[in-house]
Amino acid sequence: MRLPKGWDTAIDPSTSLAYYFNRSTGETSWLSPTLPEMSVNAAAVYIQKTWRAKQARARIQTMMHSVYRRIFDPTTQAYFYHNVKTGETSWMTPRGLKIKPKTSPNEGIEDSLDDTTELPEGWTEAFDTATQHTYYVNEKTRETSWTKPHFDGSWKPFSLNENDAAILMQAAWRGRCDRVRVRELILETTEMVTDPATGKATYYNKRTNSSSKYPSRLPLIPSQKPRFGEAPPSKDESESSERKLRIGVRLYPRSKAQKIVDAAEDMELDNIPAIELNLSNLQALKLSSRIWNLDNLERLELNNNRLLRIPSGIQDLTKLVYLDVSHNALTTLPSGLQTTLTLKYLDASHNYITTFSPRLWKIKSLTELNLSYNHLEEMPYIEGDLKLLKETGAWGVGIGLLIQLQSLKINHNRLRIWPMSLENCTALSFLDMSHNELEILSDDVGNLKQLEVLNIHNNSLKKLPDTIGSLGKLREFFVSNNQLSDIPPRIEECSQLTILDISNNKMRALRVEIKSVISLNHLLLAGNPLSHFPNHLHDMNELQILNVSHCQLQSLPDNVWKFSSKKAQLSTFDGSHNELEILPITALEVLLLSHNQITVVPDEIIQLSKLRVLQLQHNNLTKLPQLLGQLALLDYLDVSHNKLSNLPSTCNKLKRLNSNPFETIDADLQAFLDAVYQAKLDVDKKQYETAYEVFSKILFDVKIRPLAVLNETHKHIRATAFFYRGICRYQQISGALNTLGSLNEEAVSLMKVIHEDIMIHEYDAHRPRQLQNKASPPTKYPDEITSARTRLAEVIQCKDQHRASISEWKNDAITDLKAALRLNMEPATASYTLSMLYSKLGEYPRAVHMWTKAIEYLQGFQQSKDENVMTMLTAPLIMERARSYARMGQIPQALVDYNTILSAFPQYAEAQLEANEWTDHQKKYHEPCGVDSDELLRAYNIDIRTGICRRHYDPSIDSLPPSQLNEIDAKERFLAECQNLRDEIGSSQAKLLISQNEAKAKREALVSAVLDRKREIRSNLTMAKEEEDQRKRDEAIAHALYLNQVELAREANERIWLQYEEDLQRWVEQENDRLRLEELEALEAARRKAEEKEEHKKRLARRGGLRQAASTRAKAGK
CATH class of the missing domain: 2.20.70 (Ubiquitin Ligase Nedd4; Chain: W;)
Incomplete structure (x- = not known):
């Protein structure tokens, strides 16, 4: 037991009992003295007194060292001390010089830590x-x-010099005293009052006569703030809470992240554990260190920020269960995360992570791990680390330690090999390794018995291991976009497989074992060069979706569609882009057979009672079944680009009929003309929705017949309906945009009122102490704030409705106006309206294109550097095109249009003003960058001459000679010419396809050679890297041996040096003893000599006295 300073223990010889005595006072006691109990104030005063005394002693010591000089006397071979001020000398060491002055502020701390007599535990x-x-x-x-x-x-203490430590303790003590005084003042001046109307508590300040709904808060130690109605804390009360030392001063105004952390801290201070913290979508660059003080935190969301690193303080969140750090700029994960042994979910996707410490695999509680969209080339793995061996018990430390892992996403990385020890994650049920660089799938994948979803598409796999059959619970298997030529026969053992995607590989046949997978309902074989159709699919009764598009199939077997009548499950068949000549029949819902060579649709098609979508475009159909219209559920039919000459009378659901030579069909016109007249009246009255419905009904009635067979009146009615329908939608969009503008202004004013009220209350709640006596800013009535919030919610809802309407109307307007342009119905007005629509919606590239067409429609204006045809009618259109160019960033083209206007109309003030503004902008921001204008246009795929975005044109349309076709009058001649054109285009396309296939084969051969060369280079680099690593390891071992030898030599030198110092110390002590003995002997000899002299004098004196007495007696006798 520790005794107070000055007390020692002794044994009483008479009683043989221990007692205690004080060396300074001589006091004794049978009871063990205890340390004096001090209050916080007394302890602070005692520390100050001790520190000041030590400072005084240090100053005196320094002064004495500056006054006294230690000098060696060669005569006596000893040191003496000389006072430079008084001139006095002394052989004895002055009292103040016995303590050696410190040369370092931390001296003594390190000495106590490096005590040579103590060893660490164990x-x-x-x-x-x-x-x-x-x-x-x-x-x-x-x-x-x-x-x-x-x-x-x-475990070492925080290193502070004595001055800083004492000042820190004094500041803490004084701050505590001030806080206690402020708390007492708050309790005296503030009173909690309950509002009878709302039942909520408000806080009334007696001095300022102001009230607030927030209680007064202190900047420090809010956990010790007194509650209203409770006694104030004692000034000597011990403050043992650690949390109050973690919270610092809150400076205002606060950021959004700071407010979130403040709220979590306040919950902790109110004994409400902060379990969740959401700091996502804040674009933060760093995190507050106060987050790591939330000990109860279980869910932390930091996604969608700009974090470069996660601080090591995250290791303090020992209860963390959910962590989301996705969509940041992380390059690694903090190693301190290994202490969060409760973590179950970790999402670090969409970062720049290249590697991280293998110690993170110690988090064995992880069940979901997402590392997708990073730069990982391999999963961290280490062998032979003795420290990790002790901690984990595993020689090789890798992802296999996560025995509870159920979901792993490492797609979109740069992995080239199977992660080491992944097969030990036996609980894994979801694995996504797609979009990597895997060339081999390890045989160990068969150990993942619980795997249900395996996604390895978009890799470089050439073969699948036979152990795939061991995955008995596998339900979904995605292996598309690889280089597979076959699938393992053991695939039949995957009895629960429902989805199999092996599209875009190099498979020429499908194994017959696939029919044993009776649970399969999605089979995707698209993009494989199948030599023949798999004839065993009719045994798969559960199959619902079958995709064999782009497989170069020429025919289908007769029994391919003979499914069981009890289980006719196939609902979707995609056989498009093949060379089929017959139409398959079964109980389908979606049938896609475009781009084939089908000539006949059988009458049995009416048996497809569930058919909803039928695509037969780009075939050789000449007629359709008469009963096709009896398919009640059919809602989409595409038979475009065929050879149909007539339509069945029951077909009223056709959607696409273009590129078919239909004949004319007559109809009554009067009803249509009356409806058009009534709809135009509605447009004049601005009843756009009513007019739109009328025009839609007209179009519905007219569209039953193809455009090619309509007479001129019907064509005009159809074109008029499209045009006015587009105008109606445009007017509705314009009105909605204007309404949105006014609603935005109203929302800004409402938000300003609400924000001002919030800021005033925040100011009252956190007002500085020196401003507490001043009056509070005026606040608005609660009813006014409530009504503002209600109106703001209504405005937001109304804005959402208008945006949804604009999105819907936009597609209608664009479609109708384009149809009007195609039908040549008022092209100038239609193109102007469409251009204005694109401009208002911010689609400036399309707006530029349409402005150019509108200018051409108006006056035959062609944009050219040499031609400056200009009228007052085309100037506003060119002005709008210039604005669109400028808003899309094409300032040089905008300046060209402005200069074109000014060259014809120099007094056009508006054009001159905008041209000057954009010229200054160009000089300020674009010209210093050194970007070539033509290069910028090419980068955006914009034509340099016209400044219009390039569009894809069908070569078959461009090759049609319209001038010659207009001269053909006879129907037979027209059909013959069309057929000739089709044959020419078909032959040219076939030749082009052959040349493209040859070029493709050459490219594939070249790519294969390059890939082989890359693999060879990669293997050589791997071998070189292994040799380099081995060389570095040998050098590290040699360096370690060298350091060991140096350490041994240093220890030997230290032992020799210590022996030398001991010998020297003994010799010095012996010499000092000898000199002291000689000095004592000399002093003793001098003393004896002086005594002998005194004795001699006494003898002489006695002899003289005796002689004198004798002479006196002699004289007296005479």
């Missing part, structure tokens, strides 16, 4: 008889060391 000292040296052994780890082990530096 270490013992031993003696090696072979080398006659002492070594040290760890009893727990059996680790040995020739050098003496030291304590772990993590």
